[in-house]
Amino acid sequence: MPRALVTGAGGFVGPYLARHLRELGYEVWGTALREVASSDFQSVPLDVRDAARVRAVVRELQPDEIYHLAGVTRPASEGAAAFYAVNLGGTLNVLEAAREVRAAVLVVGSAYVYGAQRGPLSERAPLQPVNHYGASKASAELAALPYALSGMRVVRARPFNHVGPGQSPDFLLPTLVQQLARIEAGRAEPVIKLGNLDAVRDFTDVRDIVRAYPKLLHEGDNGGVYNLASGRGVSVRELAELVLERAEVTVRLETEAARVRASDIPELVGDATRAREAVGWAPSIPLEATLEAMLAFERERYAAP
Numbered sequence: 001m002p003r004a005l006v007t008g009a010g011g012f013v014g015p016y017l018a019r020h021l022r023e024l025g026y027e028v029w030g031t032a033l034r035e036v037a038s039s040d041f042q043s044v045p046l047d048v049r050d051a052a053r054v055r056a057v058v059r060e061l062q063p064d065e066i067y068h069l070a071g072v073t074r075p076a077s078e079g080a081a082a083f084y085a086v087n088l089g090g091t092l093n094v095l096e097a098a099r100e101v102r103a104a105v106l107v108v109g110s111a112y113v114y115g116a117q118r119g120p121l122s123e124r125a126p127l128q129p130v131n132h133y134g135a136s137k138a139s140a141e142l143a144a145l146p147y148a149l150s151g152m153r154v155v156r157a158r159p160f161n162h163v164g165p166g167q168s169p170d171f172l173l174p175t176l177v178q179q180l181a182r183i184e185a186g187r188a189e190p191v192i193k194l195g196n197l198d199a200v201r202d203f204t205d206v207r208d209i210v211r212a213y214p215k216l217l218h219e220g221d222n223g224g225v226y227n228l229a230s231g232r233g234v235s236v237r238e239l240a241e242l243v244l245e246r247a248e249v250t251v252r253l254e255t256e257a258a259r260v261r262a263s264d265i266p267e268l269v270g271d272a273t274r275a276r277e278a279v280g281w282a283p284s285i286p287l288e289a290t291l292e293a294m295l296a297f298e299r300e301r302y303a304a305p
Contacts, residue, residue: 005063005103006030006041007048007094008070012167013108015040017067017210024214029061031070046070048090051097058097066105067213068094073133074170080132087136088143095147095154104153105144106217111160111202111229111268113138119202119233119269123158123225130265141225148223155220157213160229160270163290164206165297172236173203174294176243181298184248192244193256197237200267202229205285215279229270230283242291 004021006014009030018028018040030041037043046057048070058066070090075082091107098105112134113127127142129135141156148154167174182188212228220226234242240253275281 001025001027002064003027003029003061004065004067005058005061006067006069007046007090008032008068009038009041009043010034010036011069012164013162013206013210014069015166016164016206017069017213020207020210021067021214026065029063031057048093049085051093054090054093055097055100058094058101058103062101063103065214065217066094066098066103067108067217068105069108070094071108071137083132083136084139087133088139091140092143095144095152099147099152102152104217105147105155106213107141107144107154107156108213109141109156109158109225110134110137111158111227111270112265113141113158114268116265116267118267120229120231120271121227121269122271123227123274145223153217153222155216155222156225157216158225158227158270159209160202160204160227160268162204162206162209162228163294165294167206167294172201173239173291176240177291177294177298180243180247180251181295181302183251184299185302187302190249190251191254192240192251193254194236194240195256196264196266197240197255198235198266199264200233200235200269201239202231202233202269203239203287203290204228204230204283205287205290208283208285212275212279212281215281216275219279220275221278224274224278226275226278227270227272228275228281229272230287231269231271232287233267233269234287242288243295246291246295 010032031046
C-alpha cells in the first residue's frame with residue numbers, strides 16, 4: 001500500500017484530498033499545526049517552518065508521495081514576512097526532507113502568481129503577482145524547479161479558485177452562502193454585504209481539484225506546472241444572483257466600501273488545456289451543483305440547535 005503525506009491536512013482542501021487518496025488505496029498521513037481528529041488521515045502535528053521537525057517527520061513516515069498543501073493566505077499577525085516564512089521557507093523544508101527519502105512531491109501553488117492579467121490565462125502567461133501571497137507562492141514554485149532538474153520527482157500545480165462545503169467564510173462564495181444561511185435561520189438581518197461586484201473569478205469544485213493532484217504527480221511532466229481551472233469566468237454580481245435565486249426568504253444585496261481593497265484583482269480566469277492534454281483531467285462538477293452542496297451544508301449547520 002503506497003503511503004502519502006499531506007501537509008496542511010487540517011485546512012479546507014486537505015481532508016478532501018486525504019479522502020480521495022484513501023479511496024485510491026493509500027495509507028494517508030496528514031500534518032497540521034496541532035493534532036486533529038480525522039477519519040480520513042492519521043494526524044501529525046507539524047509547523048513546516050521548523051526544518052528539523054519536518055525532516056524528522058518525513059524520515060519517520062518514509063512517504064512515497066508528499067502533497068504539499070501547507071501555506072498561509074492571510075497571516076494573523078506577522079505581516080508580509082509570514083507569507084515567505086511559510087509559503088517559501090516551508091516548501092524548501094519539505095523539498096529538502098523529501099529528497100532524503102526519495103519521495104515524490106506535488107507542490108501546490110496558486111493562480112495568484114499571475115496577478116492582474118486578463119484571461120483565460122495559460123501557463124505561458126508571465127508571473128506578475130501583485131500581493132505578498134502571490135509573490136510568496138511564485139517564489140515557492142520557482143524554488144521547486146531546481147529539485148526536479150536535479151532528478152527528484154516534483155510536479156507543480158497552479159489551481160484557480162476552488163470551493164466546496166466547509167470552506168472558510170474568509171473567501172467569496174462561502175461568505176455569500178454563509179450569510180444567506182444565517183439570514184434564513186433568523187440569525188441575521190436580510191442583507192448580504194459584498195465588495196466589488198464586477199470582479200471576475202474562475203471557480204472549480206474542490207473535489208475536482210483534488211482528483212487532479214495524484215494524476216499530475218503520477219503522469220505529469222517532471223518539473224511541469226499545470227493550471228487547474230474551469231475556464232468559466234463568473235462575476236461577483238452573477239455569483240450573488242446564483243445564490244439569491246436559491247434563497248428561501250427575501251434578501252437584499254448591498255455593496256460595502258470596507259470590503260473593497262485597492263489590491264483586489266479584477267479578473268482571474270484560467271486555461272487548463274495543458275492538464276487536460278497531459279493527464280486527461282477536466283472539471284466534472286458544475287458550479288451550480290457545488291453551490292447547492294455548500295448551501296445544504298450551511299443550512300444544516302445553522303439549523304442545528
